[in-house]
Structures are given as structure tokens and as C-alpha cells.
Amino acid sequence: MPIGTAGLTTPTGKGLPRQTGVASDLFVALARRLREELCMTQAAEAFQGERRSPVFTSPWLDTAAAAAYLGSSPKTLAIWRCRGEGPRYRVVNKRLVRYHVDDLDAFVRGEPAP
Numbered sequence: 001m002p003i004g005t006a007g008l009t010t011p012t013g014k015g016l017p018r019q020t021g022v023a024s025d026l027f028v029a030l031a032r033r034l035r036e037e038l039c040m041t042q043a044a045e046a047f048q049g050e051r052r053s054p055v056f057t058s059p060w061l062d063t064a065a066a067a068a069y070l071g072s073s074p075k076t077l078a079i080w081r082c083r084g085e086g087p088r089y090r091v092v093n094k095r096l097v098r099y100h101v102d103d104l105d106a107f108v109r110g111e112p113a114p
Contacts, residue, residue, distance in 0.1 A: 038082070040079070059100055059101045059102070060098045060099070060100055060101075061098065061099045061100075061101065061104070062096070062097065062098060062099075063077050063078065063097050063099070065099075066087070066089075066099035066104055069099075069101070069104055070087075070104060070107075070108065077099075081097070086107065087099055087103050087104050087106070087107035087113075088100075088103040088106075088107070088113040089103070
């Protein structure tokens with residue numbers, strides 16, 4: 001056994017080691033930080049890739065228009081999407097994110113997504 005690893009792993013019965021102790025806490029904190037960085041990177045890319053619509057004529061809004069409707073930033077909506085939070089949205093043609101005005105209103109009222 002390598003030096004410094006004694007007592008850090010125990011068998012789970014499934015053939016995979018289970019992390020315990022300080023090393024496990026550090027791993028969880030690192031994984032959480034990496035996920036946050038990934039969310040921020042995806043949010044920045046989504047913000048740069050979306051077109052802005054100046055007029056609310058359709059009930060379907062892109063990220064920039066939905067952010068303006070809610071009074072937040074497009075980056076915030078992208079982070080919420082990455083985390084599974086925020087208002088309900090739909091993905092069109094595997095790349096266009098759209099929010100319906102009714103879903104945004106329900107989110108503001110605090111109603112759960114259907």
C-alpha cells in the first residue's frame with residue numbers, strides 16, 4: 001500500500017473502493033469546483049452564441065430576451081440551466097434554447113414546473 005493511503009479506502013462489496021476521510025472531502029470539494037467552472041464556461045459560450053431579439057412579439061423568448069423579461073442576465077439563466085434550476089425551457093433543433101412567457105411568469109410566482 002502506498003504511503004499516506006492507509007485507511008482512506010474501504011471495500012464496498014461491489015469491487016469498487018469507497019472514499020472516506022479527508023481525501024474524500026477534498027475530492028468532493030474539487031469535483032464541485034470543477035462543475036462550477038464548467039457551468040460558468042458553458043454559460044459564457046451560450047451568452048456569446050445567442051442572438052438578441054429587440055421586440056417581444058412571440059411568447060417564445062431566447063435566453064437574452066427571457067433574461068430581460070426577468071430582469072436578470074443571460075449568464076444567470078445559462079447557469080441555472082446547467083444546475084437544473086430556474087424556469088422551464090425547451091431546446092429546439094438541439095441547440096436553440098427557448099423560454100415560454102407563461103413558464104417565466106410561473107417561475108416568478110414560485111410555482112413548480114409542470
